[in-house]
Amino acid sequence: MTTEAPVAPGRIVLLTASHRVAPGLLSWPAWQTLHAADRVLCADGAHPQLPYIREAGVAVEIAAVTAQELVDACAGGRTVVVVPSGEGDTALTDGLARLAGSGRVQMPDLELLPGSYDLxxxxxxxxxxxxxxxxxxxxxxxxxxxxxxxxxxxxxxxxxxxxxxxxxxxxxxxxxxxxxxxxxxxxxxxxxxxxxxxxxxxxxxDVAGTIVEKLIHRHPHVFGDEHAETPEDVKEHWLRTKAIEKQRDSVTDGVPLGQPGLALAAKLASRVRTAGLDVPLPAGPGTGYELLALAVRAEESGTDPEAALRAAARAYRDAIRAAEGQE
Missing domain, CATH: 1.10.287.1080 (MazG-like)
Known part of the structure; x- marks a missing residue:
């Protein structure tokens, strides 16, 4: 008495691919699997990957199969690759899960093969x-x-x-x-x-290209032959290349006057200090000149006056809420 060898259940390969990667850019395992498959199926005749897969000599059948039809197609140890087609894939995978869970069907091996990855x-x-x-x-x-x-x-x-x-x-x-x-x-x-x-x-x-070029140009210690050992060295590189690029007539050029007053005063003071200029603070009546002097002193000591005032204002807000009985 002889016994028949069990029939291999076959193999289903669900090939995934990122829509954020150009069509045709598939991994080497994906191409190997496509070429070796007995059948390649896709429910979407307009799928962007199809022209490239066919150009590589792989025949693709346009067919929307059910889970049972897919299992049957694997009979005899055949390998069937399914190219993703969108929402219909969910129904197919759900159907395969139901068949596997029923215990009544000999299921093929099921593999999820990433064909491309997001960068x-x-x-x-x-x-x-x-x-x-x-x-x-x-x-x-x-x-x-x-x-x-x-x-x-x-x-x-x-x-x-x-x-x-x-x-x-x-x-x-x-x-x-x-x-x-x-x-x-x-x-x-x-x-x-x-x-x-x-x-x-x-x-x-164009926006991204411009900032990429600027970053590369202003970081010669990263992308070029210069060296920078400290943050101060980096800042020196940055200021030097920026000055060459802008060709400004005044250290005040490029300082946006519409920014908050304390930030504006600190930025002007920073430009003056970096340029090594000796500029006396203007004197005059009123709170504005007093605030200007405070902002300049804060910048000289390494304090951001705008951030410092915001922190104080937040503490003031908390005190107000406490007085109101809210905290």
């Missing part, structure tokens, strides 16, 4: 796509301008500072996102065409 920063691509759609379809967002959004940039920056001072990391993550939104929003508006002065449009890629 760090890949979710920024999602943000760009979401912003594109909002700009095109939202009645409010589609009418916004750089000028109209300016106040939100200031508000979000202050909320970010508050989250940092509170030490709230959850809030910090959210506020960083809100600040990033302002960058993406302005860049999206800027790519739509020339502005009123005829300036060329630019995109978020």
């Amino acid at each position: 760090p920063g890949a979710r920024l691509l999602d943000l760009v796509q979401v912003m594109d759609r909002i700009r095109a379809e939202c009645p409010w967002s589609s009418t916004q301008t750089h000028e109209g959004l300016a106040k939100y940039g200031i508000e979000e920056a202050y909320e970010l500072v508050e989250a940092i001072e509170d030490g709230d990391r959850d809030e910090l993550r959210e506020e960083l996102g809100d600040v990033l939104l302002q960058v993406i929003f302005h860049a999206r508006i800027a790519q739509e065409g020339r502005d009123e002065d005829g300036a060329e449009p630019f995109s978020i890629d």
Whole structure:
């Protein structure tokens, strides 16, 4: 009496791929599996990976199979690869789970094979796509301008500072996102065409490219042949390259006058001190000149007067709430 050898159950490979990676950029194990498979199935005839898979000589069948049909296709030890197609994959995987849990079906081996992985920063691509759609379809967002959004940039920056001072990391993550939104929003508006002065449009890629070039140029101790052993060395490199780039006539050039008064005074004092200038403080009646002197002394001692005043104001707020019986 002879016994028949058990039939191999076969193998189902669910090939995953990140939509944030260019189609056709698959891992070597993914390509090996595709070439060795008995069948390759995909429910979406317009799947962006298909032209590249077919160009590599792999035949792909456009078919939306059920879980049972997929199991049957593996009979005799065959390997079937399923290329992801979106929402339909959930129904397929749920069906496979139900069959496996029933105990009535000899299941093929099931493998989840990552064909590509997200690189760090890949979710920024999602943000760009979401912003594109909002700009095109939202009645409010589609009418916004750089000028109209300016106040939100200031508000979000202050909320970010508050989250940092509170030490709230959850809030910090959210506020960083809100600040990033302002960058993406302005860049999206800027790519739509020339502005009123005829300036060329630019995109978020141009924004990123510009800051990448600036960072590389201003960090010769990282990307070049110079050396920096201390933070002071780094600051010296930064100030020197920045001065060469800007070719400013005055140390006050580039200091935004619209910033809060204490911060403005401290920034001017910092520029004067760094340049080695001897500039007497203007004298005059009124509180403004007294505050100017305080801000300059604070900057000279290494204290951020704006942050110091905010800290004092927060203590004052707490005292007010305590007096009101709220704390």
